[in-house]
Amino acid sequence: MNVALMLRWVWRILQGDGGLWLQLIKAKYLRGRLLLACSLTNGSQFWKSIQSIKHEIRFGLRISVGDGSGTQFWLDPWLEGELLRFRFPRLFAICANPAVLVSAAALEDGWHVTFRRPLGPVEVLDWELLLAVIPLPTSAVSDNISWSLSPSGEFSVSSAYLALCRMPVLPWLSPLWKAPLPLKIKIFVWQLLRDRLPSGTEVLKRHGPGNGICPLCYLPETGSHILFSCVAAQALWCFVRESLGPEWEASDLADFLRVRATQVGLKCRLFWLVFAAMMWTLWTTRNKMVIEKVFPRRASDSFFKFLAFLQHWHPLVRTRDRGRLQHYLDALRAAAQRVSSPLLAA
Template structure:
């Protein structure tokens, strides 16, 4: 009753933590992208540079034809920007608009109006940097708002003055070095839910944890879910005469209200929650330790 993609999300982000093989494969391939960016390789890297890159930086290379390995690199290399940070030296390996070289953020996100009318979005930093300042080409004259953006860009973007090559670091690990595990988590593209972690640490049977997880995703076999799958009956709660869902059964139903009155007295603080997610967040702010936010203690 839950999509496989949702099951493969890490536990602290709402899934069951099952390894997603496709996502892991991309994370493993990103290590090769990282090694190419760092120049960490022997004969194989010399071959890549001579046959495919030909003096161009990897992220700016658009050559798509080649070996299966090269095609795979080209298809996933943009994902490295999820954690990539570039320290500009001479700028020869950095794209002006799309690479994260200014405070870890691409200029296309900071100045979207300018990026939308730029003549060459893939231009490298040295091609735009002259001794007297930045010189770029737009497809049309700038309007008043765009002139303000351009003046701000000139004020915050420094010219490259170093003769050394650009260097890269990985912002998702304390050491600054690429790791497959951090890349895998970044590829999930889902926020961490701090109030959900105690569920998997609580001293409960696994089947209870799975039940709570299904309730959080509203995937219990309620009347509404059964009807979606062409099951018998209707989706109306016989007591409340409203659509029956997992949250409605355990929180909103008139029978549940009576039970939760006793639970509130046992847990201590008063609260109002419309579903389990709301309950967990409220409990996490009311108790001293997050591991106790489920209330599984001697008080019950």
């Protein structure tokens, strides 16, 4: 109910429905940016609450594109309520600017989206399919948002509450306990999913030691920052994505698990193994830096540490799954050696 009530404020900010308080929000926090694209987490308790739940609005949000200046090309539900990042994950994994606006990508002669490298044959087919399903915006009016969960198209707390209640509560917890992992690691991941890790900001709230700031990025050290936003986390996620495929693109825990953790069979079992090894690598690396003041000498250190955890847990995997896991290990090991070999030679 609290989330549903807070989403009312998110809706009002998106609609521009407010007086002096909205002017203050725009001047102090947004500064010309879109609410859903703004990553600023410092500020009042109200602003922090808005930031923590704002992405939940997307499950009922629908955007009708006008000039495209208020819509993110990859991240907003403007194509029949679907996010392009989920419909075309291979393209999203290599896009240069995940937060690009529709207006910036739509030029007079067609769509222009930049990628970090040339497209491969499969990605070319995805791009051609993307061009076929998304029309260029032709209107000069502003983008319009509506609420798909009510007949009027207007947000209502009751519809948001009912939708949130119908959503399964952490449906991935059950397969977690069956995953081939040490019990200690299962409990750690369970704490992560329940947002109970003692991150810097949480320790600071309880008047513990430290200043609550990431020693690498000098930003508030939240759980999400440690495992997704920090430069150390981004390096490891990039390494795994390039080795195992675009389905390992992740910037938000809830969205990522909603797609990947609900798989069944072999994919689910090995997903938890790889995911837990990544999270444990990032968490132990963070503890070394924050508690012991020991910093990695190279980015590749975390890659090999991650591989060591996977290799150590290898005997826990079912015999019939070990061939697939070995394939993962070979791909990851080859990528790690490519990254580290220039440094070793130097």
